Amino acid sequence: MDGQRIRELSAREAERFAERMPASKAMFQRAERTLAGGVSSSFHGREPWPVYVARGEGARVWDLDGNEYRDFHNGFSAMVQGHAHPAIVAAVRERAALGTHFGATTEDAVAVAEELERRFGLPRWRFTNSGTEANMAAIRLARASTGREGVVQMAGAYHGHAEISHLHEVDFNDPDALERRIAEVGPACVIMEGAMTSVGLVLPEPGYLDAVRDLTRRHGVVLILDEVKTGLTIAAGGAVERLGARPDIVTLAKSLGGGLPTGAVGMTAELAEPVEDGRLRLLGTYNGNPLSMAAAAASLREVLTPAAYEELDRLGARMVAGCESVIGANGLDARCVGLGSKGCVRWAADPELSKLIWIWLMNRRVLTTAGRGQEWNVTVAHDDEAVDRYLDAFAGLVAELTPRLSGSARA
Ligand code: PMP
DSSP states (O other), rough: OHHHHHHHHHHHHHHHHHOOHHHHHHHHHHHTTSSSGGGGSSGGGGOOOOOOOEEEETTTTEEEEEEEEEESHHHTTOOTTBBBBHHHHHHHHHHHHTTSSSSSSSSSHHOOOOOHHHOOOOSSEEESSSHHHHHHHHHHHHHHHHHHHOOOETTTTTOOOOSSEEEEOOOOOOOOHHHHHHHHHOEEEEEEEBBBBSSSBBBTTTTHHHHHHHHOOOOOOOOEEEEETTTTTTSTTTHHHHHHOOSSEEEEEEGGGTOHHHHEEOHHHHHHHHHHHSSSOOOOTTOOOEEEEEEEEHHIIIOHHHHHHHHHHHHHHHHHHHHHHHHTTTTTTEEEEEEEEEEEEEEEOHHHHHHHHHHHHTTEEOOTTTTTTEEOOTTTOOOHHHHHHHHHHHHHHHHHHSSSHHHHHOO
16 A cells, blocks of 8 residues: 555545544543543544544434544444434433442343343353453453463453453464463463454454364363453354354453443353352442443343344445455455454554544544444444445545546445
């Protein structure tokens, strides 16, 4: 890709961005005085300044300047239900009036656990407030059951912001390397996603997840499947259902709460024993928070239905086909990967290009996750028009990057 052309386009798009976002700029200047870096999470920071969001509805969000976007970021892929889904709004409203926190378990928590058991095939569940906490609980369970400390994860994986001691890495899709590392370290657990979502999107090769299951079992190592991103978004039962993963523990968060903070840990009956007999305590003041559980129950019951997953697949397939056609028509050195509601275009790694893609799409009213290359998530609120807006914006960018072929790119 022509570096000079990328810089030219980036400069032009940065000017256009600045013109469209004076209110976000002013808010950034105000926020910087009291919020570290002007944002609530370091992931919210972006160049030239963060976008401050005012509201969302369905597949759309509006920033402080009143600009409307089709949302393919979806709160770091936590909003597969779309924004302000009526069923979730109603459940939250009803629960809010009945009290939102007791430090005691509510019926919704039981109903959510029952539904998760059905979807993921694991018999015991506990709730947390985030994916980080769910993974911390999972690692504690694995350590308690094995009496070992080591944790093996995949190179480039993200499992949350907790410091994990005794951590070792190995490449995804390489069962032999995993077995060697396990033999060397004697870990308590392997923690991994069924498809890696932290480095674009990397699908497991045929037979890989089965090989991981077999070798972890052979070595007495607990297999933790991090479904924080994949659970409830690529199928009703996440990577367990769609990719045939067979873990000892599943962790969930993000889309589980339909926009409220929550997480979950599903485990085998055997792993639950120390929790049930009191040897291991999984704690948290807000665990199973009634408001989050009301949202999760409504989402699982009324929103994330079999028909919803069919529609997510249809829209996801349209995104992939559309991006592939733009790539093919222009002979681009890029590849498109999709899985249910998620997908990405994988370009040759170039941070400047990645920044340009984000700002280009923003300027064409398509919100994506900054700093993540060209990733997208569709939701149950997306429609063909949202997909078309994305594809038109992408085709326009490619046309500018490959000017000699611009006619065919726009076709
Ligand atoms: N696991 C995965 C795979 C994630 O993508 C994330 C968040 N991006 C986490 C865990 C951590 O979740 P949280 O931000 O809710 O703590």
